[in-house]
Amino acid sequence: MHRKVSGYDAPVCVLTSQAAQALSAVQKAIAAGGLTLVVFDCYRPARAVSDMGDWTKTSGPPDPQWYPKVKRKDLIAKGYIGELSTHSRGSTVDVAITRADRKSAPKPACGATDADTLDFGTGFDCFDPTSETAHRPIASEAAANRKKLVEAMRAGGFKNYAREWWHFTLENEPFPRERFNFPVTAE
Template sequence: MTQEVELVDLADAFPQLEIDLKYASPDNITGYVIYQQARCLLHPDAAKALARSVEVARLAGLTLVVYDAWRPQLAQQHLWLACPDPQYVMAVSLGSHHSRGTAIDVTLRDEAGALLDMGTDFDEMNARSHLWSPDISAAAHRNRLILNAIMQAGGFVGISSEWWHFELPDSVRYPLLSDRFSCPALPSITTTRSL
């Protein structure tokens, strides 16, 4: 079921945020552009939580960098085709919390302008991206802890398999939202695949 909710445009609401929408470029796990508009949107409840996280990051001399926020449901299908593993991509039949507008993917930039080392890149779908992976440096663990503290200060919770993903703790109670911008059609080979 989809409902209409007025989503918050993060570029307008938070000019201090850095927005690098990975799915509006080919720099993502699919290797092609999924979002045909580079609009970074979030449910108003999640935007309120983000406002607190943005301020906590500022107090620590850091800037949040947003990789993804609200996601069209068709985009979820593209991601599932690229990585059909529920450990990393929510099955299309269940719907992603991104498609509810209550999830956001982020990292941190320091005062010198460098991205903090998190041990892996965004969307690196393997065990090293798991929050407590033993295969990353102590500095990367420290940076992940800082990111988690900043996001938890706003009211978000993380997930164990992706250090960059945060969502409202009650996300499942929010309905899936109708698509606000378009995505490319799925590759023709998907017509025979069950989603």
């Protein structure tokens, strides 16, 4: 969006205790292999979801970094931005994996380019069909890294959203019908 989103007042990850404990278990499991999780987003206030939805209704061409082939007005219809987000329930997390020694991978053409993650074929938040977890063709290393992430998260009790290789929701989330709206703050 190239601006602050409503409801995000601090760079803090808020999760239900169940999701936090499950994510901690995933971290411990992959750490044994010299890897670590990179967390991009956790709980998202309902007001942030509304702000994103309103933003998609404003005019704007495709953005080569974030949504290179999709018009902004189509981001909801194509499933890249939700009118209701699982993030607002507090048990969804956007993650990737990196090496514990943080050796940098090549930077992707689409999505976030500031995290030293393994190669996943695209960056986080690349709203493009190439970000679908099972998208083919994709480089073998990126496909293997997506599989590694999905398997690690599944072992921790999370299910993947097939349109985004980075998006996972706790399967037995405690608030499956809630939408919270408190802001993300440092307190």
